[in-house]
Amino acid sequence: MSESAGIFLGKGGGEKQFLNLSRANRHGLIAGATGTGKTVTVQGLCESFSNAGVPVFVADVKGDLSGVAMPGSESFKHHDKLIERAQEIGLEEYRYLDSPTIFWDLYGEKGHPIRTTISEMGPLLLGRLMDLSDAQQGVLEIAFRFADDEGMLLLDLEDLQAMMVATSEHAKELSAQYGNVSRQSVGAIQRKLLQLDNQGAAEFFGEPALDIDDFFRSDDQGRGFVNILMADKLMEQPKLYATFLLWLMSELFEALPEVGDPDKPKLVFFFDEAHLLFDDAPDALQDKIEQVVRLIRSKGIGVYFITQNPIDIPEKVGGQLGNRIQHALRAFTPRDKRAIKAASETFRINPDLDVETAITELKVGEALVSTLMDDGAPSPVERTLIRPPYSRMGPISTGERAAIRAASPIGDIYDERVDRESAAEILEQKAQDAAETAQEVAEQGEEAVRERPRKSKSLWARVGRAAAGAAAASAGAALGRRMSGRTSRANPTASAASAAGSTIGNEIGNAIGIPGVGRFVRGVLGGLLR
Template structure:
């Protein structure tokens, strides 16, 4: 490898034609494809090594545990060494030596590396909706919840913050629907159930602080080599939706944070997306549009994205068209779909008159690939059958003791390990709910009706037992102007959330003895509803009080 290119392997009939990837075009994205067991992981490993040696930080997901070997030098005493050295010599790599690389291990669950966390606000409603597989209506409600939090200055950091704001939206649905759009209790309930599913998959540990600082992934070692960030993804792959959305979030964050640099002499960061088909499976149009935008525009930020998948047809055409550097390992045409994949892969290369590309794809041996990269002027090179060079780091997994030693020696050790839980939406909304209601002179029940804490179902039952239940009073009380209020207090000056402080509620009217004698709670409410069914206040009573009754 020179200072301007990385050596991928030897091509030609005698394997003596170097196949190089120009660093100048390393940010033009790429594809590593091929059937299982054909050598995709080794190609990913040698590319990560080469970018690191060129001073370019790298991020990759270790799906099977094999890529952890980047942290350890290949062992000349191992049985494999002789074969590796002979392979290197056969393609003209005369300086082949064992080498370890500056690896930092990461793990969303914190077990095999530094924990990775993001806040709920950073993830945003679009990616969360995709993560929870919400429909259009539910996604709209989630967007409303985020907007309510933003307008109210409520930080959404972790899962309990998200649950708290959803509960707040449900409890104040009438007011929020009037200001932001219709909020249905069924939609909120569906979102809350999906949150439970995410928690069961371990996503709760991902949301929180300290949130990942992307600069910590883009560092260089003291010797100038780029840091290799290895995400332990073996457990994460059991939740493929979380895996795909996390990597898309990481790409989106890079896109948002990094400045425009045009076409640098070498990439600022290289991102390998293994099992890339998981990102596109059943993805809605809005998400596909976002992926296409990131793939198309992040190049100008100096970031190269390399997708790894079994078939090129797993990648949408709009994204596939952005991938200028390609290494295609063997594909076996056992089914009609496989045959279409072979033809699609062959058609995307610049042809080589020496061989039939479609035929060679089915004949490639393990460790061989059809390689085409962008050359001077951004022109794709003629596709060449290539023997991929051997890695200098260890091929295969490492022991738990070796991993622990790497984590302990990391410059980030101790920075992310302890979670931080600062005041955010959950604590603020809980504090508002627990605030004592301001006392109104001479009548406790009137104070409860006018207080910022709202008029709850428990208040209603207690007042009814005392013969003081309000006639036609909306759930949560009412202002002197007849508008509903309630839910949360807080803010300066005792203002209710999103509204000015309500005026004292009207004095409760005592019920007549005949109404008190034997009516049940449900019967009394039903009669009140029947008498005032045409009024807006009663519709709020039906949604609030009866809803509270039947949820018990």
């Protein structure tokens, strides 16, 4: 295979080994113990895809991959070894080159911020992020449905927190329309939201939200941009990291049209520390992941999982990974031995190679490689010397990162947060309106509310009127107590005044669409008539 039709991986079995570009969207696995060369392999793949005009998204959990943005140098301490490896595998005209790079960071510290809205994330992934029970998940979905039906945007954590307060305050009304809303479940969700806020997740939710098209950029030489997510800080919250990348894959799946099997992928997605995606994931979520991985291929997206142990990937997902690069594994524990056996059984047999033994003997920068051929069948596994990268091995400096970010084609469109009117502001305004209505009822009585609009079909309108009625009840009761204190309990007109207040109060309740509100305002009117 020529390098124009494939990505040169290295040399094994006396022949050059390639990753077929037309089969690169059939996904892949890069596995191996710590320190065996996975990061360098991923770096070489990123720059090779970029040179082929394929944009890349890669999570950098250690900061080492940032070097792809700068060319290598002869001053590198292992320069001679790189030249020697290039000559050994027949890599002609080995030279130092950089790749066009865009840095991203959920926290906005080492790259452009990546944000999405609460609505775009959706209740399923949020429930996974917060580790909710089934009952709590159901309440969260009701809160989302309530906000949607009332036309309230859920953009950031503040919006969702405000929505949960409203859900708790009006649990009875919501239960009647949507299903049971337990205050205990609402309280549990609120505590989980507080934990998310403390973990810095608030930085991720908001606007401007990420435009997926910004991942599909090429430079003026036709090279695809390497989008690097700086995830070293994010890895301190592994569930947020895994949920974010799953959301990103889902967004790509939903946003892109079907393209079948293109000559080369539209985007290649590298998911480091992939085991975090599946740890403690319920069956329903694992099924969702399997579905996305299986179907996103037809959108032209290749997904490559990077993990230390191949058995960390569930069989249903592992069966979708056609291209495999296996670095060394160590047989220190029974689990390690099971992993070695499992890994050796996933390769197409090579009669000249004892795979199970070779996995434990591989040197740093060496791997077992099997990729999909033109006919879709996997190639026989070969012990392969992996090619050295053209770009710098190791992280770049703070100054170099700042210069790259300043020249980014994204500009500063994501750097400043936008806070437009959404659920939190709407709910605050509704509470203020309800308080003002209650004050008018308390101060002016029946005539202040007779001219108000009749009953609305909106649930929130009913909820808002109920809140106004409740506020009026409180104000009325207080005023009634003050007024009744000025009269004698023996006053013969007291019971008549109370009855009159109740009657007029019920008329007001009917006027504003809250039957029975008379018991709230009769403290006011009864006191005035005593």
